[in-house]
Amino acid sequence: MHCPFCRHPDTRVIDSRSTEDGAAIRRRRTCPQCGRRFTTQENVLLMVSKRSGVTEAFSRDKVIAGVRRACQGRPVSEDSLAQLGQRVEESIRATGAAEIPSNEVGLAILGPLRDLDEVAYLRFASVYRSFETLADFEAEIEQLRAKRAAEKPVEE
Numbered sequence: 001m002h003c004p005f006c007r008h009p010d011t012r013v014i015d016s017r018s019t020e021d022g023a024a025i026r027r028r029r030t031c032p033q034c035g036r037r038f039t040t041q042e043n044v045l046l047m048v049s050k051r052s053g054v055t056e057a058f059s060r061d062k063v064i065a066g067v068r069r070a071c072q073g074r075p076v077s078e079d080s081l082a083q084l085g086q087r088v089e090e091s092i093r094a095t096g097a098a099e100i101p102s103n104e105v106g107l108a109i110l111g112p113l114r115d116l117d118e119v120a121y122l123r124f125a126s127v128y129r130s131f132e133t134l135a136d137f138e139a140e141i142e143q144l145r146a147k148r149a150a151e152k153p154v155e156e
């Protein structure tokens with residue numbers, strides 16, 4: 001790998017160790033040209049498999065773009081979208097899987113989105129959980145109401 005300081009095409013590994021959770025390897029490197037040191041990290045690339053059989057690298061930006069569409073016209077800030085993207089990525093990485101089906105990415109979005117905005121959640125859930133009838137929406141809304149009542153028992 002190139003030195004990030006002087007672009008020298010070769011660097012030397014001086015130390016190599018696993019991160020605490022064992023999910024990555026960090027390497028301390030030195031450049032024989034300029035003598036500067038830097039650290040690289042080697043992770044398993046999280047892949048998403050589509051129904052067509054094609055796999056592609058997981059993209060937090062894609063998650064956020066999909067959620068942003070569901071949030072159109074809703075009072076949801078870019079900051080909250082970014083936080084949601086981070087929560088989704090963390091929950092998927094926490095499973096330790098190297099490859100997940102794309103619909104599981106959709107399912108991982110549901111929980112954080114429900115906390116963020118209930119209307120956007122319903123829009124999104126109707127697609128990812130294949131709502132087919134009004135009864136599907138009604139059942140979901142009932143659950144949202146029940147959840148809300150459980151979380152805020154004293155509402156004035």
Ligand SMILES: [Zn+2]
Pocket residue numbers: 003004005006007008031032033034035036
């Ligand atoms: Zn260098």
